Amino acid sequence: MDPKDPADLEYTAEQMAAMGRAALDRVVAHVASLPEQPICGNVEVDDLCRAMRESAPESGADLETLLDRLYGEWIPRSFTTSAPGYMAYIPGGGLFPAGLADLIADTSNRFTGLWRAAPALVQLEANVLSWFRSWMQFPESTAGLLTPGGSMATFNAILCARERHLGPDLRSGTAYVSDEVHHCVFKAARHAGIMPDRIRRIPVDERFRMRVGALREAIARDRADGLRPFLVVGSAGTINTGAVDPLDDLADLAARERVWFHLDGAYGAFFHVCPELRPLLAGLPRADSLALDPHKGLFLPYGTGALLVRDGAALRAVHAIDASYLPVPASDDLYEPARHGPDLSRGYPGLRVWMCVKLFGAARLRAAIAEKRRLAVDAARRLGALPAVRVLDPPALSLFAFHLRLPGAAVAGENAATRSLLDRVRARGKVMITGCEAGGRFLARVCVLSFRTRQAQVDTLVEHVSEEAAAILQGE
Ligand SMILES: *Cc1c(COP(=O)(O)O)cnc(C)c1O
Numbered sequence: 001m002d003p004k005d006p007a008d009l010e011y012t013a014e015q016m017a018a019m020g021r022a023a024l025d026r027v028v029a030h031v032a033s034l035p036e037q038p039i040c041g042n043v044e045v046d047d048l049c050r051a052m053r054e055s056a057p058e059s060g061a062d063l064e065t066l067l068d069r070l071y072g073e074w075i076p077r078s079f080t081t082s083a084p085g086y087m088a089y090i091p092g093g094g095l096f097p098a099g100l101a102d103l104i105a106d107t108s109n110r111f112t113g114l115w116r117a118a119p120a121l122v123q124l125e126a127n128v129l130s131w132f133r134s135w136m137q138f139p140e141s142t143a144g145l146l147t148p149g150g151s152m153a154t155f156n157a158i159l160c161a162r163e164r165h166l167g168p169d170l171r172s173g174t175a176y177v178s179d180e181v182h183h184c185v186f187k188a189a190r191h192a193g194i195m196p197d198r199i200r201r202i203p204v205d206e207r208f209r210m211r212v213g214a215l216r217e218a219i220a221r222d223r224a225d226g227l228r229p230f231l232v233v234g235s236a237g238t239i240n241t242g243a244v245d246p247l248d249d250l251a252d253l254a255a256r257e258r259v260w261f262h263l264d265g266a267y268g269a270f271f272h273v274c275p276e277l278r279p280l281l282a283g284l285p286r287a288d289s290l291a292l293d294p295h296k297g298l299f300l301p302y303g304t305g306a307l308l309v310r311d312g313a314a315l316r317a318v319h320a321i322d323a324s325y326l327p328v329p330a331s332d333d334l335y336e337p338a339r340h341g342p343d344l345s346r347g348y349p350g351l352r353v354w355m356c357v358k359l360f361g362a363a364r365l366r367a368a369i370a371e372k373r374r375l376a377v378d379a380a381r382r383l384g385a386l387p388a389v390r391v392l393d394p395p396a397l398s399l400f401a402f403h404l405r406l407p408g409a410a411v412a413g414e415n416a417a418t419r420s421l422l423d424r425v426r427a428r429g430k431v432m433i434t435g436c437e438a439g440g441r442f443l444a445r446v447c448v449l450s451f452r453t454r455q456a457q458v459d460t461l462v463e464h465v466s467e468e469a470a471a472i473l474q475g476e
Helices: 013-032 046-052 063-074 096-108 119-135 150-165 184-191 212-224 247-257 269-273 275-281 312-319 349-360 362-384 411-427 455-473
Strands: 143-147 173-178 199-202 228-235 260-265 289-292 305-309 389-391 399-404 434-438 441-447
Touching: 013 063, 096 349, 119 143, 119 269, 119 305, 119 349, 143 150, 143 312, 143 349, 150 173, 150 184, 150 228, 150 260, 150 289, 150 305, 150 312, 173 184, 173 212, 184 199, 199 212, 212 228, 212 247, 228 247, 247 260, 260 269, 269 275, 269 289, 269 362, 275 362, 305 312, 349 362, 362 389, 362 399, 362 441, 362 455, 399 411, 399 455, 411 434, 411 441, 411 455
Parallel strands: 173 199, 173 228, 228 260, 260 289
Antiparallel strands: 143 305, 289 305, 389 399, 399 441, 434 441
């Protein structure tokens, strides 16, 4: 970049190398120090954020100054979602090679919306989708799409169901979800033109799984009222307690009722990559569509979701495009992202997944996924053995819920104690867990899904929960 030529935005080779080194130094120091970083930074900084507002600068700053502020001031003021002790919500990942892939994708900046513009690169993305297909045991007819996350995967799935079953008359269509379904389904349905009054919330059983009998009755009621049931959404791991709906029963019912069966696997689908864990998700391969989140269960950084649609023609029907200024479509056996999803110009999400799977190999990823389940089972067993703790159920996958048990206390008292436990554990700085409301109480929940969470963090979790629970019981 020539300082005397204001229209010159290109860096020289030497400048790029120096900037790359400067950024990489920070990246490596940051990642290497994750275990020592507080598990939750100070996020009560609303006033700081207001003070950060500024108009666009007229002249450029220097890189070190920007990096100083990012790594010194702004990144630390957050939940440390990439730290090993993060077992809150559904942990994301952040495998390092994905960052390299993003740098390559952003600086090569090829156009991957259409096959013809970068055929070999698009093929890498098609390979990724075909790996997902085979891990999920979906048939050859499947088409897929990489999305920014599970929410957008769900949106595209509902579009497919709507297009296939409703045509232009959306108001008569009804959809069915469990009481424990992720809120993104309601949002996606609304985006797809399905309003909340057309969504039926089906009650769950004592283990938070959709009651299939109640579902059958709700469908029959709507048919009797002249409505058109078109979509059942199951969960392969709910956000609150990690419950897995009876997937085979849902698939049977959906087939009998001729409705679309969408499965929310944003949290749990990647456990299906491990053959020995497939029985925990029996029926998953029978869904009409499956949302999965590589940025959770495959340890990718945020920004990578995926959708598989068993009858690929349904996905193409929603996203068909034709315009004289576009290159001629690829032949049928070749993949075109823009003909399978809403975007035309887009980033290149395939490369980060491809790079990680190629560098690690599937066996290593499977070992890590299976370990997360073992760790969660271990954590649930050890927490459940504490006298002050009641674990509701062992983890269906790698998530379980628990609450404090106070002799003689009402539910409200136990709720308050459980909330306080979460705060106290987080304040110790090593592990972070969060809570939810389900089954009429406040529950703490533990989700082991970060690739960085290992036995040591589970040991710390058990130690900190047990000490803080004892202190709460003694009124300290
Ligand atoms: C995370 C999650 C979603 C939403 O996915 P995003 O990637 O956050 O958009 C949906 N369902 C479940 C069960 C989830 O865990």
